[in-house]
Amino acid sequence: MLEKIVERFCDAPTLYRYLLQTEKIVEKRALEGKNDLSNMSLALTCVFGFIISVLFTFMPFILSMDTFTFSLIGITMSMMMIGIWMVPYFDILLIPVNYPIIAHTPVPSHTYFLVKLTQILTYTTLLLGSLNLMPAIGGIWVHKGEFSFFRLLFPFVYLPIVFMSGFFTIGVMTTFAGYLTKLYSKRILRNIAQYAQFIFPALFPVTFILLPRLLPDLSKDKLASVLKWFYALPNGWFAGAVSLALGAIERHFLILTGLAIVSTLILVLVPLRSIAKSYTEYLSHLLESGSRQKSKIRVKMPLFGRMFQNRTIRAGLCLCAVYMRRDRNMLRQFFASLGSVIMLVVMLDQGWVLHSFAIGLSPGFSAIFYFVGFSIVGGFIASIRYSEHWKASWMLALAPLSTTHDLWRGVQAVGLLYIVVPCTLLMFCIATVLWGVLGIFYILPVSIMLINFVILYPKPVSGLPLAEEFVQKQVTGETMIPFLSSLFITGVFIGIQFLTYLLNIWVYYGFYCVTVVGGLIGFIYFLEKNKRTEEIVDA
Amino acid sequence: MIQVSNLTKKYGQNTAVDDISFEVKQGEIVGYLGPNGAGKSTTLKMLVGLLHPTSGEIAVAGYDAQTELLELKRHIGYVPEEAQLYEHLTLVEHLQLIGRLYHLEERLIAQKIEELAKLFDMAFQANQRISGFSQGMRQKCIIMSALMHNPDVLFLDEPFTNLDVGTVTLMKALLQRLADLGKTILYCTHILEVAETLCPRIMIINSGKLIADAPVEELRQQTNQTALNEIFAQLTETTGIDEKTEEAIRIVTENTLDA
Numbered sequence: 081m082l083e084k085i086v087e088r089f090c091d092a093p094t095l096y097r098y099l100l101q102t103e104k105i106v107e108k109r110a111l112e113g114k115n116d117l118s119n120m121s122l123a124l125t126c127v128f129g130f131i132i133s134v135l136f137t138f139m140p141f142i143l144s145m146d147t148f149t150f151s152l153i154g155i156t157m158s159m160m161m162i163g164i165w166m167v168p169y170f171d172i173l174l175i176p177v178n179y180p181i182i183a184h185t186p187v188p189s190h191t192y193f194l195v196k197l198t199q200i201l202t203y204t205t206l207l208l209g210s211l212n213l214m215p216a217i218g219g220i221w222v223h224k225g226e227f228s229f230f231r232l233l234f235p236f237v238y239l240p241i242v243f244m245s246g247f248f249t250i251g252v253m254t255t256f257a258g259y260l261t262k263l264y265s266k267r268i269l270r271n272i273a274q275y276a277q278f279i280f281p282a283l284f285p286v287t288f289i290l291l292p293r294l295l296p297d298l299s300k301d302k303l304a305s306v307l308k309w310f311y312a313l314p315n316g317w318f319a320g321a322v323s324l325a326l327g328a329i330e331r332h333f334l335i336l337t338g339l340a341i342v343s344t345l346i347l348v349l350v351p352l353r354s355i356a357k358s359y360t361e362y363l364s365h366l367l368e369s370g371s372r373q374k375s376k377i378r379v380k381m382p383l384f385g386r387m388f389q390n391r392t393i394r395a396g397l398c399l400c401a402v403y404m405r406r407d408r409n410m411l412r413q414f415f416a417s418l419g420s421v422i423m424l425v426v427m428l429d430q431g432w433v434l435h436s437f438a439i440g441l442s443p444g445f446s447a448i449f450y451f452v453g454f455s456i457v458g459g460f461i462a463s464i465r466y467s468e469h470w471k472a473s474w475m476l477a478l479a480p481l482s483t484t485h486d487l488w489r490g491v492q493a494v495g496l497l498y499i500v501v502p503c504t505l506l507m508f509c510i511a512t513v514l515w516g517v518l519g520i521f522y523i524l525p526v527s528i529m530l531i532n533f534v535i536l537y538p539k540p541v542s543g544l545p546l547a548e549e550f551v552q553k554q555v556t557g558e559t560m561i562p563f564l565s566s567l568f569i570t571g572v573f574i575g576i577q578f579l580t581y582l583l584n585i586w587v588y589y590g591f592y593c594v595t596v597v598g599g600l601i602g603f604i605y606f607l608e609k610n611k612r613t614e615e616i617v618d619a
Numbered sequence: 620m621i622q623v624s625n626l627t628k629k630y631g632q633n634t635a636v637d638d639i640s641f642e643v644k645q646g647e648i649v650g651y652l653g654p655n656g657a658g659k660s661t662t663l664k665m666l667v668g669l670l671h672p673t674s675g676e677i678a679v680a681g682y683d684a685q686t687e688l689l690e691l692k693r694h695i696g697y698v699p700e701e702a703q704l705y706e707h708l709t710l711v712e713h714l715q716l717i718g719r720l721y722h723l724e725e726r727l728i729a730q731k732i733e734e735l736a737k738l739f740d741m742a743f744q745a746n747q748r749i750s751g752f753s754q755g756m757r758q759k760c761i762i763m764s765a766l767m768h769n770p771d772v773l774f775l776d777e778p779f780t781n782l783d784v785g786t787v788t789l790m791k792a793l794l795q796r797l798a799d800l801g802k803t804i805l806y807c808t809h810i811l812e813v814a815e816t817l818c819p820r821i822m823i824i825n826s827g828k829l830i831a832d833a834p835v836e837e838l839r840q841q842t843n844q845t846a847l848n849e850i851f852a853q854l855t856e857t858t859g860i861d862e863k864t865e866e867a868i869r870i871v872t873e874n875t876l877d878a
Contacts, residue, residue: 378711378746379715381715381725391719391723394719399708402707469703469705469707472703475764478692478697479720479721480689480690480720
């Protein structure tokens, strides 16, 4: 149905249908080679959205709220979720991979734009459906959970308006993205999308910390005055439209409904139309490399590269350090693992980390450090095996390397120098602020355990970094192992700390010493073992 | 310098390279020709150690490919046909990586990068990412990588693809001079004009079998043809070109459906 509606706005409907059909086939076949989890990512997102919506649906039964408040919360949640979830899908619009294939053919810009927009709107519709189906039904019981026959109309009013608000969100994002393409190169745009993916979800815990401080004691009267602030925002306009359609004929709802309709119309008729007209021009502009030429050749070595005399280790280190900074997939993994840092901030803020050790409900500073470090290091090492440029590993295979040990040591060096060391320093600073010089003793055991984790992390089968293809990735097994292990080992670590502290403080100190000394012995043992293996191979 | 005997590569039931044997002496440039899918690139991949032969023996620069592969790799340079590169690296970073993998001194690497980049007119792009390079620039990048460590034997698989005229001319002269200096070059192509001017000796492979191995003059006498493309067509039994051309013209120019 969506396609039929969009087709009406199209200059060349036949071309639109053919192009959309082709895009669908290409998309479907591209997923065929991928693992089950990649195939199911959209379905999982919808399921997640559905679960959130079910929780929200029960709100009218617990809290007393009117139609406007219920609709406002539903529409705000829906607009925010759509905004966040659609960021990765904006590559379809911003940097369509298949554009160079049709760039030289007489396809009108407007038509191609609508094809791409339809693809995004299809995903949007699915997500909107999963997010709003249950709240639309739950809305019937708004007003202290009371049922009335008039309120049976709620789903028929709420659903079209919430869909309109979702499409409005996509329209605003498309307009914003369309103007960004004028300003920035392909690489910068991709980076912006990458950072946005991280920053938006990170705002959730921040609001979790900030909101209670902003609204310390929100009474019902104060809530009404706070809600008025939303009249200035699009979510308030659409919520007003729901109230008006359900019989709340009031002047401010009339104005809000007018604003919702006018703003949507302006959005479609002015900026989106303008972007559609010159869309292919933007894309052609993006195809240009756009990088500035520099006449002076700069041959530099990364700072830590100088630390290693072995040139193969240095090669591995430099290659991985560059990919860690520039590869999109690795950055994504890295950003995801930074979520644990946000957790740490929240825990510190809530006063859940009062001690260095696990006591009561507090997991303890050391355990938190262990979890943060393990997540970031694990995220890095798990992703360094894979690259979209995996075919380039022929160079590593062609090189006269007796073993791949040294290349992998380069990876380990990156893990230690670029992650473990900064992580340790950061935690040391926090620990020093909290406990003074003693902080170093709380950092030491975990640092040693992290170093051992980096050294012991299993090498890929090929032994070469960045040499495996993403479609071979067994997401269910391989990439979940580091995360699940981190949870498990952190749990065990907290458990032992907790137990030893409960038994006797000396048992706790004993455990501490065993961790530090055992870790150091393990570190030296594995270094020696590696050296011996290399000597045997060389011989 | 290159010794190949009874080399065979099978992919299941399909035989890509079928029992071929040849020898290339030091300082020789040998053209390795054949139609698409004849087995040229497969042979080269086995010679450089990227593929394991199903059977047969390979020795390059005096090193056996099975027992002394590491030493063999130290003495060869390879330009593959469709090379993938680490796109997030800059040209400088890429050449540094290659130099380090071949254990060159850092200062020598830096010096070679500067000189090679200037030689191949890539000084302005040296600090740009490979992802922004044109096909020709990528090809130059691969050629520079193959020359970085001063190899004794060069395996070149369609090395002039996408290169501009100036670079092709430079490369032809460079290969000639390298051969004069005692470097051995196995030059794999299906562009016969370049092979004719550059390679005194030609080997032709068709459907995995080596069907000719002789100096160009000898091939001319054997086939009673003067041009290499005619020799090639005769040996690979490429016939019916005129009929195919006519058929192609008919297909291209037709604007109405057949009755």
